[in-house]
Amino acid sequence: MRVVVLMEAAFQIFASNLVTAGKHVGIELIPFIVPNDKVTKSLQDKFESFMSKNQVDTVLVINDFKNKNEYFFKESFFEKYKCYLWFWDSMHRIELKKDRLFKYMKVSSFEIDDVKYAKSTFGIDIDYVPLVAGDSFCLNPVKINQNRPIDISFIGLVPKNSYRLQLLNRLAIHCKEKGYNLKLYGHFWHWNNWYQRVIGKIKFRLRYPVLAQYVENRFIQPEEAVEIYRNTKINLNIHIKEHGSYNCRTFDIMGNNNFLLSSKQKEVNLKLVSGLHFATYRTDDEFIELIDYYINYEDERNLIAKSGGEQVRSIYKIEHFIKQVFE
Template structure:
């Protein structure tokens, strides 16, 4: 009889705990939706331009740019990376806009851009991986009429190469994709990190492994098996690339999401022999906050231009501080929710690709 009563108490406790967790996630989802519905719709002028857009092959950014551009210009043609010159000759656009121009573009990419410019067509590139691949981006940048980069430190670098127009333009978020979702238990966690295990990241998570092994942790991406303490966290790590739509679910289901930028001086994974520093926040900063989840991020020089630490985002400087703050916000749910919802509201109000692309067009066609 005593064993039966104990089993019933355990069952009741588990049911209550599950109900509370489900209620908490449901509350955050509902509060996030209410914030999104309260924001006024974005309205921007429609420019009489035909734009040939060449995506980079990463849908998290590409789809946001495509969706935004289609609302800002009269015609958007989405092309492929292999035949930019041929597409430009066929469509005769006012502008050829290339996202990144790295990684999967053909070797004759610079020559194709030169040929497009020879047709009298304006060209622009928006670098999204600076400064980690500046060994390659410098040779590409000089081929374009206008260079945009999300990285503050690369402005003087491209200018020194002779690029006539160089602009700082941060990345943003696609609100059609990154938004709060009500997700199942398989996507819920105390703390989540999605991204590759670059050297500085594995070093930090190695320090935190004993703590992270005791809470509900999710880590996903490649290279994490190189951790010294990998076995301690092995059951909590998915050694695979996570599609965008699944990342949104993991972000939405986490109580806390960690954002740790890659280091600019990582000689294993970067191609940055000039060691240009990294001052600017990554697109993940916007994506996490757009899902209505508390974000704990390391500090970049331009972070305070976009978020206010302690108000709509939380920062950390080392593993010990990150561990303390994770535990604090797991224990203080109301504070965690309040900061997360402020971050959501600010992201949608100020950091969408619609705003960024409108800024880009203003820079190029303001006269």
């Protein structure tokens, strides 16, 4: 089976792991990357030529993406190709049309709440297919007593005035008081040009003077993320409020025997147990309490990390789920 995977550049970091997963199960996945929020006739023509050149008649669309006025995947494409759709973001965060959803041969989502939402809003049945660990996050499991110089780390998008931002600010103040080595990576302010990089940094420091001391405002490639996770005692996953399921970072962190502290999400039928494979918190106060607890109880932390890594490598790699998108 040969499939072109149509995705925006924002998801390009997943492309290589997706291709590798496909090879493991006999599916050749060929990425076609589109610039974010860009829909032009020339790009659509290029996509058609790409399909023809590769002699492929099957497409997996990652989110049904569009610009303000037009979907990239044209109506005529539904007549030419076998089309599948996999949501890597919650459906209610994306502008969708009922008639388009029914034109896909199958629709899947990483978000369990989308199953009910799709049925009640659009009258369509979709499958829950979690987005789990890529191969590169599982290749080099950490030995149980390996030194990890970073106490706590977080990688991710941190929008202005978000819950993530407020919780990380509280954490930074706590870490300064305790002397913990905290590292925060990701998008905290815009960096598209010199003005945004410089002025944004100044404004952020003025508003969050303690938090700013721990922030590296830059994009982290998957290869670097692997090493950050491996060198961190407590890796954080703070889900956004709009997501009810565990996201891919959950599995990516755990894949190499790295300890994960995550916000509590809906487990659905996942065989992951809090306290055995990872740790979870429900409130901000519990979040801080568990940081202190697992910093001090190294043996327990390492045993949980090892158990979680073994579980992810055994049943929660992308190769274990990719076929479900087409069945």
